[in-house]
Amino acid sequence: MFFIGVFGINNRSKKIKEVSFKCTGCLNKRGELVENSNVFEFFFIPIFKFSKKYILTCTKCGSMYRLNDSSVKKIIETEKVAYEDIEEVIYENRICECGEKIEKGYEYCPKCGRKL
Ligand SMILES: [Zn+2]
Ligand SMILES: [Zn+2]
Structure with missing residues (x-):
């Protein structure tokens, strides 16, 4: 938090x-x-919100994606996110079906050898 008075x-x-x-x-x-x-905030009372962003996080691997503002209404209504709704990838994890975390650049899982 950043405070000026x-x-x-x-x-x-x-x-x-x-x-x-x-x-x-x-x-x-x-x-x-x-x-x-x-x-x-003013005396800890929220006055207004600005620079609102919508983020999608994967419940399993924790990858984060920033969503298009124009898609948010549709997402709330349909409860579905399509690839076109993603504005940018903030952070992406890759996890193999065996549970091994995969570093960027690998094509095969170092643990079980499955092609990713
Ligand atoms: Zn994920
Ligand atoms: Zn694997």
């Missing part, structure tokens, strides 16, 4: 709902839609 800017994230999403990192089909916003 009694004013403060606080970063908040709020889980909106679970959505269906086929993660590219692992083969999980569930994700969480999270609203991330900076809140301007």
Whole structure:
């Protein structure tokens, strides 16, 4: 948190709902839609929100994707995220079906040899 006197800017994230999403990192089909916003506060009372962002996190591997603002309404209604709704990949994990975490650049799992 960053304070100037009694004013403060606080970063908040709020889980909106679970959505269906086929993660590219692992083969999980569930994700969480999270609203991330900076809140301007006065004496710890939130005055307004700004720079709101919508983030999708995979419930299994923790990969994070930033979503298109224009797609958010549709996502909330349909509870589905398509690849076109993703604006950018913030962070991506890859997990093999055997549970091994895979570093970037590998084509085969170092543990079980499965092609990824
Ligand atoms: Zn995942
Ligand atoms: Zn494996």
